[in-house]
Amino acid sequence: MSARRWGWLALAVLVVGVFGYGVLDDGGRDGSVAARAQRLEESVMCPTCRGQSIADSDSSAADGIRNYIRTAIAEGDSDGEIRDYLAGQYGDDIILTPERGGWQGLVWILPVVAVLAAFVGIGLAFRTWRRQKSPTASDDDRALVDRALHDTGAAT
Amino acid sequence: MNAAVGTLGVVLGLVASIGGVATLGFGLVRRRFELLLVGRTYAWLTLLCAGISFAAMERALITRDFSVRYVAENGSSTTPALYNFATLWAALEGSILLWVLVLSGFTALVAWRFRSRLNDPLVGWALLVMLAICIFFFGLLLGPANPFRSFDPPAGFDGPGPNPLLQNHPLMAFHPPILYLGYVGFSVPFAFALAALITGRLGEGWLLETRRWTLIAWGCLGIGILLGAWWSYEVLGWGGYWAWDPVENASLLPWLTGTAYIHSVMMQERRGMLRVWNLSLLCATFCLTILGTFLTRSGVLDSVHAFTESPIGPWLLTFFGVTVAVSLGLIAWRGDRLRSPGRIDSPVSREGAFLANNVLFAGFAFVVLLGTVFPLLVEALNDEQMSVGRPYFDTMTMPLGLLLLFLMAIAPVLPWRKASGELLSQRLLWPAWAGAGALVVAVVAGARGVAPLVAFGLGGFAGGAAVRQVVLATRRQGWRGLVGRTNGGMVVHLGVVMIAVALAASGSYDTERELTLEPGQSDDVAGHTITYRGLETVEESNRTVTKALVDVDGSEQAPALNQFPNGSQQVGTPSVDTSPIEDVYVSLLETPDGDGGAVVLRIIVQPLVVWLWIGGAVMALGTLLAIFPGRRRDPLRPVSERIGEPATVPSSTSGPNGDTSSDGDGDEPEPDDDREPVEVPV
């Protein structure tokens, strides 16, 4: 069906074009100070109302930390230095994003490994299935089915 | 008197459950199946006793009977009627009472529904399991979670009322009961799963019978979760609806495994495959509800939602251990012998899609579970304190969500057994154009960024596939094309697509600002004009409400701060100006000292939020449609057609040549599973 193929081709061109435009027009990750502060705030927990990040919390401790973050960014501290200071003050569990390495890194790796392993396992199962012959009906089986159909009086 | 009646109800309920388990157990082990008929009596007894206790507690609450400790700790003469009724489940002990009522209700319902087959060991074992669960929860009510303990109120005593956050919104009355219908509802298929493992009877009969129960439980759980998100959004003031809080995660876990189950069970019905896997999913779903109950009530994890700490933790953990042990034990003992020798012909088929679906949902559940308990594990093994918060969950679940969207697009058009590229390119063309259209609309509307655009495109693709299926079905069968499992399922998919698109939009394009405004002053946030008009104070029976009158684009909003008499910090009520395009969310952060001073407002503008709730309603509608029986299948039609051949058995739905395909060109017929397999008597 050539018309359909053209349809798909046109579709592909349109999608790639529009998507590309939408992605590239953005200019990548927002590097402005406000965005950086926002990202940091979303990764630090509010010490008073644990369970919310300081980006979402109204409490005074959150206020204090937000002010500190803004000041620290203005003074040129890196994200890592800011996080290290806060972790030093309030404990390591104030940072909501687990580290990438060490024991904490397991939480990032394990699910990826698990899902990939599952897909690989299924792939292997397909290979095994392909090698097995599919069961064929024997004459006895056919006779059984015929008898059952006859018994129930169904039309054939 | 209320306490006495309530306690009596609990005691009798416990006795009835124990009696039921003992009688049924004896009857099953000794093969005296006539004894099993008594199961019905015990089931109704437990319901009666639970009902008595529930009524006693409500009466105590309504009459403000402070001689009952629970009422003294949670009730108040100033709480309005609806919230007072809902106070029964506002705190820990009462929530267990609600659980017991729903559980015994389901037990009685099972006994009634299977009344003609009570002497069947399968039903007997199922009832036994349900009564055993009743024993545990009635036991909790007598022991660590006793709501009927007495209290000696001093003269003029008035209780503090429920937590102020639980008196702010009428959803409080609906979210917990619906959620519990979901949680507890899953104990029915679990009971039948254990019964099937014990009796070794894995035939399709029990599966079909409990399929509706599972769908209803799943539907209620999903609606309960969404209502919780909606309540969070309307009440908590930070403009969000999901925080990956441990309690929220605890409710999501059984929903995820439940969703995997309702898809893979279709594989079992069609091809007889994945039987043990499906049983495992049911057991996992129930175990996860108990785990979730433990996490919520034990205090091991910090949460804004958690009930206060109580001695109930160890009991729930033990019950969790027992449930896991029984499930794993039965599967280890019986599982290998009950597996079916099926095979799947090709990965590009509906079977392949369901397999992928299960892997992704299981993976999703693994991510949520791991992230939630990881801090505990790390602390135990390494003595290190750490947190796993929103950045982790958002990053890890997003790819899974996008893959699931993609699967939702192609799976409905995939036939069973095997698909050809030709077939797919024909069936997917219109949905693909819908996806492209969605992408264009999004980019034109200003959306940018890889992840949201992928979400919008795939959402359109999946939505298009769902709509295509519904259109084809209604064209073939009229209004009946809307009911039945497959068609209802397509409507549910449509709801999911709405939610996915709303999540992508509101998560990626929100704007937040804090404004300090004098009376009469205006400011602009993301194109909306915010004007502060003045303050208004209202005295209500249970609180003092200070409202800020704010104009949002001319429509009046009134975010408020509520002061409750027990003196703790003020609780805010945000105000939301909703439209199909955007929500303007206004929170009152600070009131001025005098009447004429400035207020501090937090304004959050989020696009497409209302589609979360609309999508949820569509999901609920789809679930209802799916529960409605579709057309009965002719029992002699083969379940799967041979590839490439039209059906040889003439059927009223086929075209002149026995052609049952939707577009009349004689290729692989449309998946015809909108027709119900005939109920097979067990």
Add this chain to the structure above:
Amino acid sequence: MAHVTDDATTSEPEPSDDTDADGDAVELDAADAPRRVRTALVVSVVLAVLAVGFVAVLATREPATNRVADSPILGEAAPELDGETLDGGSFDIADHEGQWVVVNFFATWCVPCRQEHPELVRFAEASGDEGDPVLVSVVYDDDPDDTRDYFAENGGEWPVVLDPEGSIALDYAVSGVPETYLVAPDGMVVSKLTGGVTQGGLDAAMAEWEARVGS
């Protein structure tokens, strides 16, 4: 050849030793799958081991609200504390070297803070002399006027420092109220007390430190 029996549609029972009375269990012939892996058994055992470990971890966790966080400023020099007080004056902790300083973070909306207030009043009255411990309160996330009203109604003559930006709370790593820090005469933070203090508790903590140091 695989025998698949279904519930009620077979007219003949399948001749197999391991079929249940109702002919429903599926038995796999050895000929079918020569090396059948007992997957269910293996997976169940693995999961059981993991589950035991998991339950053990959960069983040994302390409730989150009871954990006493180690303060990072314990054993360090007391962070800066200077600012405007409620009555318009000023306070600087550096002025009080050589004395005990009891730094109390509180708010009027915090119930345990209100419960500990009378104890603080008693403590302050007992320490009126020169060289005695100095009590200073820091307002945490509260309105200055409400605080003034509270002190007017409930007594208390000690300095109350305002902290509108939360910077003092941040320096002291305060995560909730009430929290009280004891600063020894040498300027080091020696103790963090949470959840509400009593006069006796404060005296005992100071006496214990002095006994240890031998001064």
